[in-house]
Amino acid sequence: MSEVTAPYEPGTPCWIDLMAPDQQAALDFYRDLLGWQGEVGPEEFGGYSVCALKGKPVAGIMKSMAMGDQPAPPPTWTTYFSSANADATQAAISANGGTVISPAMDVGALGRMLVAADPQGAVFGVWQPLEFPGAQIVNEPGALVWNQLSTTDPKAAGVFYQAALGLEAAPIPEMPEFTGLMVKGRPIGGVQGMENLPDGVPPHWLVNFAVDDTDSTVDALVRAGGSVMAPAFDMEKVGRMAVLQDPQGAFFAVVAQSTPAAS
Known part of the structure; x- marks a missing residue:
């Protein structure tokens, strides 16, 4: 098992998640394909599901939802990079031609996150870990x-x-x-x-x-x-x-x- 026990170095991909119109169907699909276990999460976190492999978190799945008068985003996997300070990273993204899509915000006591796009338009996330460091299994089948x-x-x-x-x-x-x-x-x-x-x-x-x-x-x-x-x-x-x-x-x-x- 390639279990992650040390903190992720800043800049390292530490988490991934999927937005899908049908969250339960996505949970079922990746359970069957990659062996994950997960269920729709608590309402306070928008039903966000943390999927596990061998009992360790490996990815998230959430229901895609429209924001204001904008349509719901297309089904997409997002890569999150670890950061020691999400606000400082957000400032660096903006200062270097990137676009902040969802500004830095707290996710309970788990961490602080943001979503941005680079100058060419590729979307990525940033995760500042607090209680939740990120994926705890990587580099093995299913992860x-x-x-x-x-x-x-x-x-x-x-x-x-x-x-x-x-x-x-x-x-x-x-x-x-x-x-x-x-x-x-x-x-x-x-x-x-x-x-x-x-x-x-x-x-x-x-x-x-x-x-x-x-x-x-x-x-x-x-x-x-x-x-x-x-x-x-x-x-x-x-x-x-x-x-x-x-x-x-x-x-x-x-x-x-x-x-x-x-x-």
Whole structure:
């Protein structure tokens, strides 16, 4: 078990959550696909569900709701980066060309959060932990293993995330042909251009889940009403991957790793 017991370094992806029109259907889908357990949460937190793997929190699922006269947002997975001070991070985001979508706010005694978009439009979250540090299992089947940024301007994105979150854009040591985003020299995510993506796809962060078998996971997703965006393929030094869409429209990827990831 790749259990997280130490605090996340600032800038490290520490949590992910999904907004979906049908929260219960999403809970059921990811329970069957990834082995999570979760239920609709208390009303005081908007019914937010903390999903667990082997009894440890790994992701959140909430019902998407309209805000004011705006329509409900589309089904989306959001990556949250750990911060020692959400308000200072919010100021850095604004000062470097980002857009604050939901300003920093307290989530009970659990932590302080905000949601923003980088200058190219990719949406991400920030989490300042108090009582809740974030995901307690990562880098094993059923849990988050990687976060990938697709952007129209990788160089500018690297500059932004360094200024706003303290990340460094640099070649990944084991795969120098790929650019990683680093925390103290450790890759915590990747960044790539959008040349190979279909027209109309906006800049975005893609969550990647580890699985035991990519092909069987894809088969299960299709049987459950999901869609395959990029069929299973082998990626040298990484493993067998596929990019998928759940039945309500949220995108994510799965990978059966060729070598276990560092926790």
